[in-house]
Amino acid sequence: MNDIYKNLDQALEAVVGFLWGPPLVALLMGGGLFFLLYSRLLPYRHLFSGVRLLFMPADRNDEGTLSHFQALSTALSGTLGMGNVAGVAVAIAVGGPGAIFWMWMSALVGIATKFYTCTLAVMYRGRDSEGALQGGPMYIIREGLGRRWRPLAYFFALAGLLGTMPIFQINQLTEVVREAIAIPAGWTHSDDHFTFDLVFGVILAGLVLAVVSGKLPRVGKVTGVLVPSMIVGYLLLTAVVLITHADQVAPALALIVRDAFSGQSAAGGVLGAVIITGIRRAAFSNEAGIGTEAMAHGAARTAEPVREGLVAMLGPIIDTLIVCTCTALVILISGVWQSGDDNGVSLTVAAFDSLFLDYSGVLLAVLVGVLSLSTVVTFWYYGAKCLGFLIGARYQHHYVWFYLxxxxxxxxxxxxxxxxxxxSMYALMALPTMIASLRLAPRVNRAARAYFAGRRREEN
Incomplete structure (x- = not known):
């Protein structure tokens, strides 16, 4: 069995290395930079407009399912959680502290990418086979680019079906609960925990079923409450650590910037590996340009696509620039990343345990657990919509059993x-999402000019 895992791991490593090569990195980073310049820095100039729209009530006469706030919470629930806790730890373990700098760069251009992709998600919503209004890259391609581009829409739906599997979130959630709670309590052992992991997985499957049985409205309500409260809780936990070790924050930030251009801490000491690791983990963290977030924002109750684009661009700021940075600083200040003994969420748990109180792992397990479950629930929605696009919406409810x-x-x-x-799946999802968004970018600019011109007339 170990040989099978080893061979599979080596084969997948080669696939990932090929897919996440310079062409894809150039597409994501170069595409985001193009969006930023092509819009004349519009996302940066109107950041506060996005914040204001979050708290505006939705017009009940508009089509859609979620309010602006619920749409952002649902999209964030798909990114916040293990991407910010375990994903950051993986980035540091593989690419060194410098990988965080490239996560920042990816987020800065990802703000513009999200504006374009999520504006298009509302602009080109389409009807599924049951007549329900849907959004997402597959509908953007079908409705905005026409019939000859339709194979690209199916390509995204297939990649999205596989890319939104809950396996990473569940794996890391199981690990953090096992390491922080189960082993100290004597429920299992570090060298023999298969039974505990399996039983815990079955319990999680039951919790997921209880939530997803209510479909998207329940998902929106759950994430609208859980995500903001858990973000605040996690930030408070990290704030205590950073305040009590305030003298080490500046050196940690300096280490991130210095290592970003030296690559000394990366595996093999290759600078390119640092850059690619940072961009890859940023894509997993904030999903800018990947396309999954467009499915959540495409469900917003609004008749104005640009409004949803303005709301969506707040995602990379909250997700990567704030939450991921806090996680990275805790790990770097603790120094546990240098031992090489931990990877993933166990590295983050070890960092909190070394800097905080003995029971900080339990607090972290609770906070991350809730965020991870919200991600799992959101990924169910994404996967079901992809399956519905591929084989028909009336069959997509069967997806829940495969998902469990x-x-x-x-x-x-x-x-x-x-x-x-x-x-691998995130790389494949990014290709159709970015190609379609770049091709349709002029239509977003025209819609943005019309929207802001109308606002100016209203103000006058």
Whole structure:
């Protein structure tokens, strides 16, 4: 069995290395920079407009399912959680502290990318086979680019079906609960925990079923409450650590910037590996240009596409620039990343345990657990919509049973194999999303000019 995992891991590593090569990195980073310049820095100039729109009531006469706030919370629930806790730890373990700098750069251009992709998600919503209004890259391609581009829409839906599997979140959630709670309590052992992992996976599958049975409205309500409260809780936990070690924050930030251009801490000491690792983990963290976030924002109740684009661009700021940075600083200040003994969420738990109180791991397990479950629930929605596009919406409800099996599998699977599978699918999702968004960018600019011209007339 170990040989099978090893061979599979090596094969997937080669696939990931090919997919996440310079062309894809150039597409994501170069595309985001193009959006930023092509819009004349519009996302930066109107950041506060996005904040204001979050708290505006939705017009009940508009089509859609979620309010602006619920749409952003649902999209954030798909990114916040393990991407910010375990994903950052993986970035540092593989690419060194400098990988965080490239996560920042990816987020800065990702703000513009999200503005374009999520504006298009509302602009080109389409009807599924049951007549329900849907959004997402597959509908953007079908409605905005026409019939000859339709194979690209199916390509995204297939990649999205596989890329939104819950295996990474469940795997890392199982690990943090096992390490922080189960082993100290004597429920299992570090060298023999398969039974605990399996039972915990079954329990998680039951919780997921209870939430997703209510479909998207319940998902929106759950994430609208859980995500903001858990973000605040996690930031308070990290704030205590950073305040009590305030003298080490500046050196940690300096280390991130210095290592970003030296690559000394990366595996093999290769600078390119640092850059690619940072961009890859940023894509997993904030999903800018990947396309999954467009499915959530495409469900917003609004008749004005630009409004949803303005709301969506807040995602990379909250997700990567704030939450991921806090996680990275805690890990770097603790120094545990230098031992090489931990990877993933166990590295973050070790960092908090070394800097905070003995029970900080329990607090972290609770906060991250809730965020991870919200991600799992949101990924169910994404996957179901992809399946509905591929085989028909009337069959997509069957996806839940396959998804629950994945929840159980994720609790006992190998972390390295899981990371490589998810990374591969994220790369494949990014290709159709960015190609369609770049091609349709002029239409977003025209819509933005009309929207802001109308606002100026209203103000006058």
């Amino acid at each position: 099996c994945l929840v159980v599998i994720g609790s006992v699977a190998s972390l390295s194999v899981i990371i490589r599978v998810v990374d």
